[in-house]
Amino acid sequence: MFRPRRRSSTPAPEGEAEPRPRRPKTREEQREALLAYAFRALGARAITEAELRGKLERRSEDPELVEEVLRRVQELGYQNDAEVARAENKRRGVGEMRVRQTLRRRGLGADLIEETLQARDPEQEQQQATDLLTKRWPALSRKRDPRASAYAFLARRGFGSSVIWLAIREVAELFPPDDAEE
Incomplete structure (x- = not known):
């Protein structure tokens, strides 16, 4: 099994060369490394300028360099809020x-x-809430208070109360309660 050699302050065994200390990177090398990191971060998922700035600031102590890299990726169209x-x-x-x-x-x-x-379409949002609730209604209807559970479910998803109540009414009409089960 391969194990990487750990750096230590003890001298290297006889016959092995001492590892050379790394030279500090030039500003251009730092810029290129930071730019490459920005492209990797943006390649993973679309991120906002604030998120990218935070990532770059953790990598570099030079605020001018961070701003330069941010401007460059925006110029190239890789980052757009x-x-x-x-x-x-x-x-x-x-x-x-x-x-x-x-x-x-x-x-x-x-x-x-x-x-x-x-730019959001209120009718489409209403339809999405109704569709979500239609899929979940069989499980929610078995709860003690299905309407409260349905309300909580849609509220956690970020729907407003007017949208939620309309969806509950629509879905409750589609699935009337079984009197035989009660």
Whole structure:
């Protein structure tokens, strides 16, 4: 089994060369390394400017270098907060409040969040809530208070109360309670 050699302060055994100390990286090398890291981070998933800035600041102590790398990835079109907001807004099965909360947590500005939420289709959100509840209703209907459980389920997903109550009414009509079971 291969085990990497640990660095220690003890001298190397006779016949082995001492490891050479690393030379400090030049500013250009630091920039290239930070840029490569930014591309790897952006390749994993779409991240906001605030998230990327945080990642880069943990890697570099030079704020000018961090800003330079951020500008470069934005110039090249690899990072765009509006695209991140649009993608989050298109997620299925989550309501407006969840989208708002997620975008705020990810560091987007209030203006962009409001603009994103204005593009949401209320009818589509209502339909998604109803569809989610239709799938879950058989399990929820076995609970002591199915409507309260359904409300809590959709509220955790970020749907507003008006959307939730309308979905509950629609689904309850589709699945009338069985009097024989009660």
